Amino acid sequence: METQGILAAMRSTYGGISSQMKRLEVISENIANAEALPDKNGKLYQRKVALLKDRSNVNDSNFGQKMTLKMNRSSDKHLGMGATPGSSGNPSATPQNMYDVVEVKGEKVIHDPTHPRADENGYVKMPNVNAIEEMVDLMATSRAYEANISVLTAAKSMAKKTFEI
Numbered sequence: 001m002e003t004q005g006i007l008a009a010m011r012s013t014y015g016g017i018s019s020q021m022k023r024l025e026v027i028s029e030n031i032a033n034a035e036a037l038p039d040k041n042g043k044l045y046q047r048k049v050a051l052l053k054d055r056s057n058v059n060d061s062n063f064g065q066k067m068t069l070k071m072n073r074s075s076d077k078h079l080g081m082g083a084t085p086g087s088s089g090n091p092s093a094t095p096q097n098m099y100d101v102v103e104v105k106g107e108k109v110i111h112d113p114t115h116p117r118a119d120e121n122g123y124v125k126m127p128n129v130n131a132i133e134e135m136v137d138l139m140a141t142s143r144a145y146e147a148n149i150s151v152l153t154a155a156k157s158m159a160k161k162t163f164e165i
Contacts, residue, residue, distance in 0.1 A: 107125050
């Protein structure tokens with residue numbers, strides 16, 4: 001008999017937490033560069049987004065390695081930490097590398113003739129980052145992260161209770 005219940009929930013939640021952390025990194029980088037001016041070569045910061053890669057060959061089985069859960073088992077099928085059905089068994093596919101960080105091309109042009117980097121018509125090129133949109137994304141991502149933490153805490157509590165039986 002293969003048991004997955006609580007450990008599968010923890011494994012899934014770990015992936016969710018890692019995903020939200022990656023999104024938080026990208027959003028914070030965008031916010032930090034929202035007002036960045038072009039460099040001396042004229043290169044302008046481009047807004048970045050984290051896009052989920054194709055999950056058809058992703059393996060989340062490294063959860064056991066991340067949590068270092070060691071238990072004696074009477075059968076290899078009990079509390080199995082092996083590959084999930086349909087996964088490739090690729091140990092390098094961690095939640096951190098499940099995302100591609102992609103630049104969104106674009107710029108916004110602001111009229112400010114007093115700015116030192118303004119062109120001959122008084123326009124300054126700025127990154128295509130809208131700080132308000134980024135803050136909304138930050139709040140949503142933060143809430144998703146908190147929800148995953150709550151699920152992990154509940155699963156951990158259930159696992160502790162099962163050992164008391």
